[in-house]
Ligand code: FES
């Protein structure tokens with residue numbers, strides 16, 4: 001059969017851009033229901049203990065505007081919000097494990113009434129000893145918080161013989177690296193509306209990444225069966241992982257209040273509440289050791305990766321797993337030994353954040369690579385070239401890299417773009433320049449540990465006038481996936497982009513499509529759309545062939561001009577649709593895709609954990625003001641092999657946005673906790689990069705297509721947030737001669753270390 | 760308290776708690792939904808509106824203070840040629856991802872470009888430094904404002 005002809009069309013406009021610039025896109029706060037109440041949450045004032053009672057509960061019930069108060073005793077189903085494990089209570093039963101944990105809920109006529117009622121709660125409690133640090137939580141005499149011996153989860157990699165590898169090495173480097181929390185700071189805070197339905201079911205609308213997770217949580221907490229639950233994602237103001245797990249909690253809370261009052265209930269957090277209670281990027285302590293020959297060939301890598309998962313497990317196992325799978329770096333190393341632990345502590349639970357456990361691991365190994373290059377007296381680009389993964393290399397899990405590995409090309413292009421050369425702290429004067437580099441690889445999708453979710457559905461339905469609706473299960477949250485789905489569908493059917501409308505995900509329209517995470521939308525959701533569109537296109541080919549008197553495989557679909565052609569003649573797409581309707585053909589199809597073949601042996605950590613990898617290299621230049629400690633990133637080139645850019649501007653935007661988040665992670669974003677309590681829950685206390693902190697990131701797109709992705713595309717959402725921090729810290733070393741092994745690396749840290757030098 | 764002011768060229772008379780933030784009054788009492796709350800504390804710029812043609816964070820302005828003044832939001836600029844050019848430039852440049860920050864950025868851009876039709880890139884950076892965007896990394900937003908300036912110059 002002749003393939004659909006795909007030529008670059010003028011496709012640089014996102015499908016959702018127009019409505020968003022008009023100010024009319026409906027985010028959750030713009031969705032109104034008649035008779036709607038507002039919910040607020042009563043939260044634990046202590047990090048660990050037993051809440052005996054809320055002493056003024058009766059008074060709260062009678063406060064102005066209050067219509068309901070709900071506690072753990074009022075939950076009709078099970079008191080569990082299900083994530084990887086079943087340990088997170090929807091409302092604290094009596095024991096609380098972190099400061100800010102939800103204890104009870106209030107619904108009132110106005111937001112102010114609900115919040116002031118919630119704020120007035122007074123508790124009778126008994127406080128328990130608490131543990132806040134992951135390494136402390138490992139000690140045998142540590143307070144027990146969760147899991148077995150406070151371990152939420154443990155994974156390991158054993159490849160070859162590291163002792164032998166280190167014996168063969170001429171040079172050994174080792175370091176311990178620390179990262180603090182990072183907060184998503186999506187601009188739109190968390191929010192949902194729950195609406196009780198007349199048949200006893202419930203509908204939930206909200207800002208979210210994973211409608212099917214929300215659905216599962218609602219079934220569990222309300223006891224309503226699946227068919228009675230409907231979850232619809234509204235236009236979502238950023239997620240970055242932060243709307244993966246948490247919306248399940250908000251949705252269950254709103255649903256409890258809605259069922260109780262039989263009125264729609266909206267819960268939207270204010271920024272402070274969002275900061276205090278939402279999941280974060282895990283703080284981490286990482287020890288890495290590399291051994292290499294004089295020639296710069298790495299012979300062994302040993303690593304220990306400890307992340308602070310907080311009070312409940314949520315997604316920590318997958319974070320710890322992804323971290324350990326990638327921790328030795330994108331290198332072909334014969335001997336690897338790595339262990340990772342996600343620990344339970346009395347801090348706010350950590351969950352998913354763009355990079356998903358790789359950000360911290362990569363920070364450690366890529367900073368250490370720089371130290372190795374220095375010890376070998378070798379250029380850091382050259383050292384990487386001698387070790388990076390290529391087609392045919394083996395990863396730390398023993399996986400053979402197959403097709404589509406553009407790592408070397410990304411490395412060369414990123415370095416070239418900024419004329420990478422080291423300054424070795426030689427700049428005179430107060431402001432010193434330096435350059436740094438890093439490389440990464442990223443297993444796309446959920447991999448072997450998340451295979452259960454590794455599926456997606458889609459429906460393509462062509463209407464009589466040729467307009468098309470696409471129903472999907474993976475969400476648009478700003479990353480551009482609806483545009484990608486639009487392109488895949490239009491290019492397959494051979495219709496204009498404008499004809500295709502991608503609907504908001506709705507759990508009643510599409511089968512469970514797993515979560516929208518791990519940069520999987522394009523690859524997995526895209527394949528489902530492709531599957532559905534192909535089925536309809538096959539029908540159209542038959543119709544056109546019949547009409548034109550040829551065989552279906554003689555028809556060439558020209559997506560650029562929207563025509564079905566053969567040597568005997570041609571029809572426009574719209575004529576074909578017309579004809580299909582006249583013949584009463586089936587013009588809708590369900591698409592499905594599931595990822596298969598991922599493996600991981602729990603004992604040895606060997607296998608093929610992911611089927612596809614994205615490869616990246618970052619090169620940057622910084623300027624360090626040695627008086628103030630201020631670091632300015634002056635140049636940043638980010639090269640990513642993403643297989644194929646389906647929508648170039650979105651791909652560039654993902655790279656630029658992710659990289660600037662990483663600049664914040666490396667240099668600015670400092671969450672301060674004291675005894676498990678967050679001291680700076682605001683955007684002035686915790687500063688994310690503004691336009692003055694960011695530089696113009698130069699995106700470099702490298703395309704080594706992969707057969708499994710639609711049109712060869714791999715995933716892109718997360719990689720920009722993975723390698724960048726190490727490149728920046730390596731550049732700071734190059735400028736100043738000081739190695740910092742932590743993030744955020746703040747001006748005061750730099751001033752302090754520089755002052756030691758000058759003594 | 761009864762106040763009157765001009766909202767997007769219409770006179771509004773309203774009875775309101777004078778300390779209610781302008782943002783909440785616009786959204787809850789006057790149906791103006793392009794104005795977004797990202798923080799409610801003057802930290803993010805997603806609620807930016809024009810008061811007497813100057814960009815301000817509407818979450819920080821008590822409603823009582825706009826009495827007898829002129830408040831302009833995206834809704835009120837719909838007929839303005841400039842905002843149309845800014846919108847086109849944002850769309851064309853890929854300056855919109857999640858879109859939550861977008862109305863605020865466009866108001867700041869509008870205010871900049873009506874005063875300075877030919878700004879340098881650094882001037883644009885400074886003009887939008889009170890607007891936080893967590894998605895784009897700013898490059899494409901600044902590209903868009905440069906492009907909008909060009910469109911507006913051409914259009915005049
Ligand atoms: S909501 Fe007004 S500045 Fe953030």
Ligand code: FES
Pocket residue numbers: 187237238478854855856857858859860861891892893894895
């Ligand atoms: S586009 Fe999402 S915050 Fe700016």
